[in-house]
Amino acid sequence: MLPSWVPGLAAAVVFLHVLQKLAFPYFWADLWYLLKVVRYGIRLKMYEQRGELFTVLDRFLSLANKQPQKPFIIYEGDVHTYQDVDKRSNRVARVFLNHSALKRGDTVALLMSNEPDFVHVWFGLAKLGCVVAFLNSNIRSTSLLHCIRSCEPKAVVVGADLLGTVEEILPSLPEGITVWGMNDSVPQGVTSLKEKLSMASDKPVPRSHHVASSLKSPHLYIFTSGTTGLPKAAVISQLQALKGSAGLWAFGCTANDIIYITLPLYHSSGALLGIGGCVELGATCVLKKKFSASQFWNDCRKYNVTVFQYIGELCRYLCKQPKREGEKDHQVRLAVGNGVRSDVWREFLDRFGNIKMCELYGATEGNICFMNHTGKIGSIGRTNFFYKLLFTFDLIKYDFQKDEPIRNEQGWCIHVRKGEPGLLISRVNEKNPFFGYAGSKKHTEKKLLCDVFKKGDVYFNTGDLMVQDEENFLYFWDRIGDTFRWKGENVATTEVADVIGMLDFIQETNVYGVAVSDYEGKAGMASIILKQNKSLDLEKVYEQVVTFLPAYACPRFLRIQEKMETTGTFKLQKFQLVEEGFSPLKISDPLYFMDNLKKSYVPLTKELYNQIMLGEIKL
Structure with a gap:
């Protein structure tokens, strides 16, 4: 016979289980996630205390030794094993060691499309202790020159399909930069890296070339448009690279x-x-x-894919494919x-099956990230008491008209209530540093808010507005500042405005993003004032933007105004323009639409507007 206390204990356990389900439904999911974060942090700390600064490259070298024949990269049907990638990257390192003046700590810019050699060059240069700057393969002309100048590389490595893009700017490159092309036939002034790789040794270079002196030392520069101006080179430290590489593991991915x-x-x-x-x-x-929406699922079946990476646009494109x-x-x-x-999330699951959507949030240069470990539809993640101990963040009130945080009479920022959108800021400290950008310190300083809640505190300004609900789930609401997102890319409005402003009939340009039904992000729109006694040349505007801007940054709409409103600090006022959108039913100013078939901007009529809103015309 069972002791008399057993039924009571069983009842108590059942009661506590029910109570937990009702009052703390996400307790175990939160605990599992927290333990993963803590476990990874402890692992990094143990390496540090033992004097072993174990980087992503060190992890790769360890795997190349343990599982040399395991496929690492499959590209267009070709298999590149861990050993293959190790040896090819050794060749890259040997070429630059023997045929260049590159030394540890130097920066090398990499302009290459998605291909295995992107990884070979990245890892090969990392084996020499170089900092690799990833250049956006869509940019060209003055924007590309700006990016190269801002990261001050000693060399630029260019993919075979992008040599033409670099050839255009060769005469304007700063002195002392050598250009290497991944092709046998290269333009004058470019050295063939491919030719030298065929003759290089694949023996490893000594580890002393790349051993990290600190996890805070730079590993990469990744360009981000930030909140204002031209693209900036965000400093990615060895520590940030390690944290980023842990994301798939944290969501439950495995070696299989x-x-x-x-x-x-x-x-x-x-x-x-x-x-x-x-x-x-x-x-x-x-x-x-x-990315190819029509080939996506065929590739998944062909290669037995179990996990894929996405941005919102990718999922929407897949849902738009014929069933x-x-x-x-x-x-x-x-x-x-x-x-x-x-809505896309729900449609995606309904159509393509029981796939766990692991939504996350994190800025390239930021010191805060969220991971939706519960699968709550629409949420970017969840916070709780324990998470706040590890990552100090807040949502504060923001003045959209003045384009700045709201402060109280004492000068402190104000917390928003749950359910109210607020600017996401994250405390900068030893545990969660902000490494900033290469080049001018003013770019780094602009991303920081000081004296937020008390004298001397410093927070990273994400530039993103979030909403936190009663269950502590977080939802992305909108972006602030001079950046909007379109086709999965950040568009810097000042860059677009500068390109349009180069035309001799343009007096002033104000660029912003407008919402379009059934599209992720915002489409570009430019409000323009013409110079006196000058007429608008729509074909020239079209030619200008497609020549100097990547496709995603070209404004889809134009608005011709006689004058522009400014803020108290003489910044161009965007708020009202964004609210008005591109509807000819609401706006009396002349409106135009980008027509790629006619290679010009054309008048945006009510009929054309209706076709865009109904999805009959694709943007």
């Missing part, structure tokens, strides 16, 4: 997973979370040169990324 990467490697998502994540796991990645038989016939179990809308 096959990860599909279609996002560009010049972004932190593709490089750190994707390639770095595969290295952390010891997994295999299927690398795609460019086919057997769309749930695949092995994908996880999708990791950011920016998917709730």
